[in-house]
Amino acid sequence: MPRVRSLIVQVDVDTAGRAHNCQANGRHRIERGEVRLKVTNGRGWDHYCRACALTIIDRDAQKLAELLQRVTAADAKNPV
Numbered sequence: 001m002p003r004v005r006s007l008i009v010q011v012d013v014d015t016a017g018r019a020h021n022c023q024a025n026g027r028h029r030i031e032r033g034e035v036r037l038k039v040t041n042g043r044g045w046d047h048y049c050r051a052c053a054l055t056i057i058d059r060d061a062q063k064l065a066e067l068l069q070r071v072t073a074a075d076a077k078n079p080v
Contacts, residue, residue: 007064007067009039009040010039010040011037011038011039011040012037012038013035013036013037013038013053014035014036014038015033015034015035015036016030016031016032016033016034016036016047017032018032019031019032020047022036022047022048022049022052023046023047023048023052024048024049024052024055024056025049025052028049028051028052029049030047030049034049034050035050036048036049036050036053037050037052037053037056037057
């Protein structure tokens with residue numbers, strides 16, 4: 001049986017080891033010790049501040065909810 005894939009790429013939440021700017025908004029500064037969202041971008045990682053992380057997670061949760069609704073609606077039309 002084939003492996004079931006995930007729509008969620010590799011993500012993690014960690015604390016910044018040093019201060020740096022947010023990948024989404026250069027005006028947002030992530031200070032050392034602050035919580036940040038860590039998302040893989042191929043070989044490396046992109047780091048997002050808490051405010052941008054919440055926006056990203058909320059937006060993607062809405063997209064997943066819409067996908068679920070579309071699959072459920074299609075399933076109701078075409079029962080297996």
